[in-house]
Amino acid sequence: MRGLKENESLALSVGINATRTLTVAAVISAAMAGAAGSLYAHYLRIIDPEVFAFTTTVSMVIMVVAGGKGTLMGPVVGGLIFGLLPVALRPVMAPEAQWIVYGLVLIGILFVMPRGIVPGLAALLARRRPAAPVLEASPMVQR
Structure with a gap:
């Protein structure tokens, strides 16, 4: 997937089937979304189009973008920040x-x-870590 994202023609040249890979990715994501939707509908006990209003969709996109898309922890961190922010702001200002x-x-x-x-x-954190010491090659001792 990363190879297709970065350089599709290079990925094709090393034998990656782009159509198959993208189809498998779409099927996996659709299965995950369907499972999440069915669990959420079971939790709410109702299926209503108003459940996912425009503001909910925008909030989810904000969470992913702020946390860092393409990472596993990014949406979690973004969800925590933008999930707790309304709770902190509720007593102070209007929605x-x-x-x-x-x-x-x-x-x-x-x-x-x-x-x-x-x-x-x-x-x-990568910039703050001290660099590994560079070992210099010792001159060969000739006898």
């Missing part, structure tokens, strides 16, 4: 005004860490 804070927090996160929180922190 409509919370979207302004959402936008400001998202802009702040993406300005400081363009790829998201998790990749940004990983890059920061």
Whole structure:
């Protein structure tokens, strides 16, 4: 999948079947979405189009983008931040005004860490680690 994303023609040249790989990815994601939807419908005990309003969809996209798309922990971290943010803001401001804070927090996160929180922190930690010492080659002793 990464090879197809980065350079499809190179992936095809090494024998990766793009059509098959993308079809398998679509089937797996559809199966996961279907399972999640059926579990959620069972939890709510109702199937209603209003369950997933536009604001819910936008909130989910914000969580993924802010946390770091393409990582496993990114959406989890974004979900925690943007899931707890409404709870923290509820006593202070109206729900409509919370979207302004959402936008400001998202802009702040993406300005400081363009790829998201998790990749940004990983890059920061990689820069802070001391570099491995370089061993110099000792000159050969000739007798």
